[in-house]
Every structure is written in C-alpha cells, then in structure tokens.
Amino acid sequence: QVQLVESGGGLVQAGDSLRLSCVASGGTFSRKPVGWFRQPPGKEREFVARITWSSFNTYYADAVKGRFTISRDNAKSTVYLQMNSLKLEDTALYYCAAGPSYGSSSNWHNDQGQVDSWGKGTLVTVSS
Numbered sequence: 001q002v003q004l005v006e007s008g009g010g011l012v013q014a015g016d017s018l019r020l021s022c023v024a025s026g027g028t029f030s031r032k033p034v035g036w037f038r039q040p041p042g043k044e045r046e047f048v049a050r051i052t053w054s055s056f057n058t059y060y061a062d063a064v065k066g067r068f069t070i071s072r073d074n075a076k077s078t079v080y081l082q083m084n085s086l087k088l089e090d091t092a093l094y095y096c097a098a099g100p101s102y103g104s105s106s107n108w109h110n111d112q113g114q115v116d117s118w119g120k121g122t123l124v125t126v127s128s
Contacts, residue, residue: 001117002027004096009122012086016126020081022096022119029098030074033105036081037112038092039121045095047109049081053102061109063089086126093121 008020020036035050049060049070058070069082079096096119097112099105107114 002029002032002098004098004117004119006094006096006119006122009094009124011125011127014086014088014126014128016086017082017084018086018124020083020094020096020122020124022079022081024077024079024098024117027098027117028101029077031101033099033103033108034072034079035097035105035108036070036079037095037097037108037115038090038124039095040089040092045112047112048094050097050105050108051079052105059105059109083124086124088126088128091124091126093123095119095121 002024003026006022033053036048037045038048039045051058051070051072067085072079097115098117
C-alpha cells in the first residue's frame with residue numbers, strides 16, 4: 001500500500017475549473033494504477049476516473065467524460081484531476097485511489113474492493 005494525500009479542493013462557481021492533486025509516498029507509484037472517486041453528499045462513493053500504470057490509458061465515468069482529465073507524473077509520484085466546466089452535481093468529497101503494483105483497475109467502476117489505498121479526500125463544492 002501507499003499513502004495518498006489529496007489537495008486542491010475548494011469552493012468554486014458552476015462553469016469554473018479546478019485541479020486536484022494527489023501525492024503518493026511509501027510505495028512504487030509508477031507500477032500502480034491510480035484514479036479518483038467521489039462521494040456526493042448523502043450518496044455512495046462512485047468512480048470518477050482512472051489511469052493505468054503501463055500505458056497511461058485513461059478511463060472516465062460518463063458523468064465527467066469530456067470535462068475531466070486525469071494524468072500522472074511518475075517522477076513526482078503524483079496523479080492529477082483537471083476538472084473543467086464544473087456543475088453543481090460535481091459537488092463531492094474527492095478521493096484519490098491506488099491499486100496493487102502491476103495490478104489492473106479495469107473493474108474499478110464496479111468494484112471498489114480492487115483499490116488497496118485510499119486518501120482521506122478533498123472537498124469540492126460547486127455553487128450556482
């Protein structure tokens with residue numbers, strides 16, 4: 001497992017942009033699939049985006065596709081989530097996640113049990 005620390009959350013208006021960062025420590029970041037989940041108020045935690053460790057392929061939830069971009073910088077052990085055109089429904093606690101080294105994240109949208117490291121979250125609030 002790795003330790004994950006998110007930052008970059010805040011209060012923004014609808015239509016604004018925000019970039020979240022997540023720094024990993026204590027493990028081999030470059031060999032781990034990483035991604036983002038979120039938990040809206042009163043709802044279950046849900047998958048947002050992920051990026052593979054091998055080919056840097058990216059995948060997104062339908063709700064954020066075309067607006068959010070996930071990327072990683074292995075030299076900095078950091079994963080980012082660029083969020084554009086934010087909507088009220090993007091309001092949530094955003095969690096950084098990592099899977100086992102050399103592991104797959106292909107089922108993260110269905111099975112959060114495949115995640116073995118979680119950050120504590122950063123709050124994003126979108127106002128009208």
